Amino acid sequence: MTMKRFIKIILIAILVLAIYSLMPVAWLYLKPQGPLPPTNSQTIDSLKTNKGKYFEFIVFGDCHSGLVLDDSATLRVVKMINRELRYKKIPIDFVMVTGDLTFRGTEWDYKNYNKIRSLIRWPVLSAIGNHDDDNGGETRFDKYIGAREFSFRNRNSYFIVVDNITNDMTETQFEKLEEDLKIAQDYKHRFVILHKPPMSLYQQSWYKPETSSWSYRFMKLCERYKVDMVFSGHEHMFKTNSYGGVRYFMSGGGGMITKTPEADGGYLNYLVIRVYKDYLDYEVRKVHPPFWEVITYYMWKNLVFFIRDAIL
Ligand SMILES: [Fe+2]
Incomplete structure (x- = not known):
């Protein structure tokens, strides 16, 4: 076999694999819209009968549905979640x-997001992010998802979802959060979910937590009322750290391309949180992007960081 022929075969193989990796997203787009998935309040209602002190829940963020690049990756995240x-x-x-x-x-x-969340085996709850009200999206959020701020109990744990897409929290929101945290004292575990993290766990120059006054107040409240974990997205990567006895997560790797180096957490991911009575732990699952995204984006991203690290 000549070299030329060999290269040709390799290129054809890459092309075939790339097309093959695009099939799930093509299927998603061709698939007719099924019945509308439940709203947040309907999902919360379905949790009320849960009993026992052992359970898990899954967290991911920033699937940014509607763009082929994102949907294709989110389908991989969903596939792995379902395999849990x-x-x-x-x-x-x-x-x-x-x-x-x-x-x-x-x-x-939103239609794509509805199709995608319908594929997940378990009930899905959605917090609002700063892009969900773009292009008049707030009315669609109200219609398809429903409540933006809510709290609910599940077994021995209490969950509070906060809307902070304006990059701030109002006085009323703080009062409501504190009220909720007081109720949550009767539970073994307390979890808070909000799109933007109160501080960047991976400092990026555009993100300036030190200039946002709500962060300090929010983190102090979480510390005082012994919140176990705070989940955020917004930054398209995985990172976690602990402050004031509270564990903070950034898990925005649900589909949108990740720009930070893979070694720093710039990869697609989701979290599995396990609650064993009074004990808590978590695992982060790294999701491999679809092949066509590897050859068009991810391998180049990795190459750029590799060269940067080698020469700088
Ligand atoms: Fe985002």
Whole structure:
């Protein structure tokens, strides 16, 4: 076999694999819209009968539905989430999406998000992100998702979802949060979900938590009322750290391309949180992007950081 022929075969193989990796997203777009998935309040209602002190829940963010690049990756995230069933350990009660459900809030974006969340085996709860009200998206959020701020109990745990897409929290929101945190004292565990993290766990120059006054107040409240974990998205990567006894997560790797180096957490991901009575732990699952995105984007991203690290 000549070299030329060999290269030709390799290129054809790459092309075939790339097309093959695009099939799930093509299927998603061709698939007719099924019945509308439940709103947040309907999902919360379905959790009320859960009993026992052992459970898991899953968290991811920033699927930014509606863009082929994102949907294709989110389908891989969803596929892996659905495979969590194979461990058959303890029940998975729900999946929490930490906002930026849609690419830019359009009808097309929301319809895609509805199709995608319908594919998830477990009940899905969605927080609002700063792109979900783009292009008049707030009315679509109201229609398809419903409540933006809510709290609910699940077994021995209490969950509070806050809307902070304006990059601030009002006085009324703080009062409501504190009220909720007081109620939450009767539970073993307390979790808060909000799209934008109170501080960047991976400092990026555009993100200036030190200039946002709500962060300090929010983090002090979480510390005082012994919140176990705070989940955010917004930054398209995975990172976690602990401050004031509270564990903070950024898990915005649900589909949108990740720009930070992979070694720093710039990869697609979702979290599995396990609650064993009074004990808590978590695992982060790294999701491999679809092949066509590897050859058009991710391998180049990795190459750029590799060269940067080698020469700078
Ligand atoms: Fe985002």
